[in-house]
Amino acid sequence: MIKTTVYLPEELELRLDAESAATGISKAELIRRGIAQLLDTSSRPKSAHPLPAFRGGRLVTVDEMDDAIYEHIKERSARR
Structure with missing residues (x-):
């Protein structure tokens, strides 16, 4: 905390x-x-950011994808 x-x-x-x-x-x-x-209960609209897209020249491992998604969710929840 x-x-x-x-x-x-x-x-x-x-x-x-x-x-x-x-x-x-x-x-x-x-x-x-x-x-x-x-x-x-806030009536303020919550922004609907899409999950990150993984576009790049190299392949992404499952672990790297999991880490990126986890970090994205963590950042979004910190803003709420």
């Missing part, structure tokens, strides 16, 4: 503390869930 600092208004911090205490879920986990929910 990557550490990120977020500044919250005092009222939101108090509400977050109360929710964490009431549910037994850490504040960090509540924040992660809230961000995930926001991004999952």
Whole structure:
């Protein structure tokens, strides 16, 4: 995971503390869930980039193709 600092208004911090205490879920986990929910329900159109095409002068091994696809998916998910 990557550490990120977020500044919250005092009222939101108090509400977050109360929710964490009431549910037994850490504040960090509540924040992660809230961000995930926001991004999952966003009405912003998600760009539909095609998977990389492998056109070149040389043959690509199955392992190289798997690595390239994995890296492409990893980069796309990091942008979400």
